[in-house]
Structure formats: C-alpha cells, structure tokens
Amino acid sequence: MPPLGVSRVGGLGTAAGACLALVLGATGCGPSPDSSERAGSSVPTPTASSGGHDTPESGTPKADGGASAGPSEAVGSATATARTTAGTPSKGTSAAKTVRLPPRHAGFDYQIGGAYPPPAGVKIVSRDRTASPAPGLYNICYVNAFQSQPGESSSWPSDLLLRDGDGEKVVDEDWGEPLLDIRTAAKRERVAERVGRWIDGCADKGFDAVEPDNYDSYTRSSDLLSANDAVAFIALLSKRAHARGLAIGQKNTAELTGQRKKAGLDFAVAEECGAWDECGTYADAFDDRVVVIEYTDAGLRKALSGYGDRLSIVRRDVMVSKPGSADYVRKVG
Numbered sequence: 001m002p003p004l005g006v007s008r009v010g011g012l013g014t015a016a017g018a019c020l021a022l023v024l025g026a027t028g029c030g031p032s033p034d035s036s037e038r039a040g041s042s043v044p045t046p047t048a049s050s051g052g053h054d055t056p057e058s059g060t061p062k063a064d065g066g067a068s069a070g071p072s073e074a075v076g077s078a079t080a081t082a083r084t085t086a087g088t089p090s091k092g093t094s095a096a097k098t099v100r101l102p103p104r105h106a107g108f109d110y111q112i113g114g115a116y117p118p119p120a121g122v123k124i125v126s127r128d129r130t131a132s133p134a135p136g137l138y139n140i141c142y143v144n145a146f147q148s149q150p151g152e153s154s155s156w157p158s159d160l161l162l163r164d165g166d167g168e169k170v171v172d173e174d175w176g177e178p179l180l181d182i183r184t185a186a187k188r189e190r191v192a193e194r195v196g197r198w199i200d201g202c203a204d205k206g207f208d209a210v211e212p213d214n215y216d217s218y219t220r221s222s223d224l225l226s227a228n229d230a231v232a233f234i235a236l237l238s239k240r241a242h243a244r245g246l247a248i249g250q251k252n253t254a255e256l257t258g259q260r261k262k263a264g265l266d267f268a269v270a271e272e273c274g275a276w277d278e279c280g281t282y283a284d285a286f287d288d289r290v291v292v293i294e295y296t297d298a299g300l301r302k303a304l305s306g307y308g309d310r311l312s313i314v315r316r317d318v319m320v321s322k323p324g325s326a327d328y329v330r331k332v333g
Contacts, residue, residue: 097245100208102138102267104288108312109330112142113320119330124291124312126211126269129198133206140249140269140291141202145195145212145237146230147177156180160191162224172220179217182233183225192236199237203244210241211269216253231259238264250286254278257285271295274303274313283310300331308333 106123115131125133126140133139148156153169162170162179169178182188195212202210215234218225230253241248247266250257254273267289273279274294282290292313294300300315307313317329 097242099242099245099247099266100138101247101289102140102209102291102312104312105310106138106312107332108291108314110291110293110314110316110320111322114322116322121332126291129202133208138209139207140209140211141199141205141207141246142211142213143195143198143202144177144214146182146214146217146233147172147175147179150176153178156194157190160187162221164222164224170221170224172214172217177214179221179225182229185232188229188233188236192233192240195237196240199240199246200244203241203246207246209247209249209267210237211249211251212237213251215251215256227256227259231256231263234263234265249291250282254281257281260285267291269293272299274301274306275299277302279303279307279311283307297331304333 102124107119107121108124109118109122109126111118111125111127111131115127115134118125118134118137122137124138124140126142127133128142133141148161153161156178160181162181162183164170171178180191182191199210212234215230218227218230234248234250238248242264248264249267249269250260250263250265251269252271254270254276256263257268266286268282268286269291270278270282271293272295273282273290273292275296275298279290279292282292288310290307290311292303292307292311294303294313294315295318297315300313303311303313313332315329315331317327319325319327321327323330
C-alpha cells in the first residue's frame with residue numbers, strides 16, 4: 001500500500017507497498033486479467049537454490065536473466081493439480097513448468113486484507129499467502145518479501161535484519177516493518193530461502209502467481225540498500241516461483257521496470273499508478289499485464305481515463321478491508 005502520510009521519492013517514484021499492520025487476519029506489506037489472450041510457451045524453470053519465508057504473516061496485509069520464454073497465458077484454475085509440466089527439462093532442472101500469466105483487462109479484486117467471495121465479474125484476485133485461492137479464478141498470492149511483519153522480527157536471524165551504523169534496525173516507519181538485509185549475495189540467498197518456502201506454500205495451495213511486496217524497500221533504507229540489491233534478490237524469488245509453476249509480479253517500483261527481464265518478472269501489481277501517472281510505464285513494460293489498485297476516487301478516474309480499456313483496475317480502501325467494515329470501499333468505475 002502507499003505509505004501513510006509520506007511523500008514518495010522523486011522521478012518515477014514508487015507507490016511504496018507497505019505492510020498493512022493494522023488489518024486483522026492478513027499479512028505482508030502492500031497496498032498489492034479476460035480480454036484478449038494470446039497463447040505463449042512454457043517457461044523452462046531452473047531449480048533455485050534459494051527461496052522461502054517460513055514465519056507466519058498473520059496480522060496484516062499491507063545481464064538478462066529470469067524468464068526468457070513466454071509463459072502460457074491461459075487463466076489458471078486455482079488448483080495445484082491443474083499445474084502441468086511441459087517442454088524439455090533445461091540443464092540442471094527436472095522439468096519445465098507451465099507458468100500462466102494473468103489475463104489482460106479482466107475484472108480484479110485486491111483482498112490482501114482478508115478473503116471474501118469475489119464480486120461478480122472478477123476474474124483475478126490477490127490474497128494473502130495465509131488465505132486460500134478463490135475457485136475458478138486467477139489467483140495471486142501476496143507475500144511480504146523484503147521486510148519483516150510487524151512484531152515478527154524476532155523470528156528472523158538477527159544478522160538478516162538491516163541495521164544502521166549504530167546497530168539499530170532500519171524500519172519502515174509507516175508500517176512498523178524492519179527491512180531485511182539483502183546487501184550481499186550470501187544474505188540474499190538466506191533471505192530468499194525463507195521467502196521461497198512461502199512461495200512453495202502458495203504453489204501447494206493452488207495459486208497461479210506470487211506478488212512479493214516491498215520491492216522498493218531500498219528507497220526507505222537510508223541508502224544502505226541499492227536498486228541492484230533489490231533486483232538481484234527478486235531474481236532469486238523469480239527462479240523459485242517459476243520452478244513451482246507460478247508467475248511472479250513486480251509490485252510497484254516503476255523506476256525498475258527496465259530491469260524486468262533481469263529480474264525475471266512476468267506482470268505488474270501497481271498501486272496508485274493513475275494518481276502518480278505511472279500506468280503507462282507498467283503497461284509498456286509488461287504488455288498490458290498490469291493489475292492496478294487505486295486508493296482515491298481521483299486516482300481511479302485518472303487510471304480509467306487513460307487505461308480503462310487495457311488494464312485491470314480497482315479502487316480499494318487503503319486498509320483493503322473486508323465487506324462489512326466501516327472502511328470498506330471497492331469501485332471499478
């Protein structure tokens with residue numbers, strides 16, 4: 001989700017996907033398709049040596065590498081048994097998995113604050129990794145990949161929490177989330193092993209894709225982390241996701257869309273791209289495979305005005321609450 005009461009960095013900026021620390025029953029950070037679909041090919045997916053979040057996310061939502069071949073674009077069935085193997089095993093792998101991309105310009109709902117029956121017309125839904133996928137829809141699994149859940153930093157090895165020169169944890173102040181230390185290849189591998197186990201859990205439940213939140217956490221690191229660190233880390237998660245037959249989405253961070261191939265990313269989850277005039281950046285980089293969450297009526301109008309016939313767009317409340325809550329808002333037009 002966007003940071004609360006904080007302006008974004010300059011340039012293209014990032015709609016900072018921060019943890020929804022106050023939403024019950026969901027995890028991660030973040031406020032995070034049926035029109036024309038064209039057949040693609042399966043992605044040869046090497047087995048990753050890294051991957052895995054193993055701590056519960058209860059509490060709140062909030063050189064060219066990667067996938068070189070085009071993933072299949074069929075809408076997923078949200079069942080693990082629907083995942084098939086195809087193609088010739090690539091070197092060092094057991095088989096190439098079929099990865100399904102989200103359809104373009106399809107009804108979308110963002111439910112990382114708690115799962116509920118999708119409204120009529122919804123074809124794509126994003127839910128927290130602790131939830132179950134919605135039967136018959138294309139399901140995106142939300143994980144908080146670059147920051148620790150509020151109150152769960154003790155579950156991480158101390159040296160994997162980013163610390164400043166005084167040894168203090170570097171925290172995303174908006175959502176109370178300590179940043180993870182991905183400054184070295186060795187630490188990236190260790191963090192990715194934990195996050196990767198969460199990704200495995202998404203695949204085992206039958207999700208079609210994964211949405212790793214806080215790709216832009218380096219912008220909140222007081223220059224301790226770099227964009228290169230973020231790209232190198234998410235590339236590890238992409239390998240893990242593809243190895244399990246999951247597509248992987250870029251969450252926000254418009255300034256890194258040019259790195260999508262290096263990072264191995266398949267589609268985008270863009271918060272407030274209408275409000276920040278970034279929808280075109282994501283649309284161009286991901287061939288219109290973009291799901292958009294706006295948090296204001298003005299942002300929704302701008303997103304629909306420019307990209308309503310191309311992207312999957314929804315207006316939600318900032319806390320992405322469930323129906324029945326006083327805060328609940330969902331609009332599509």
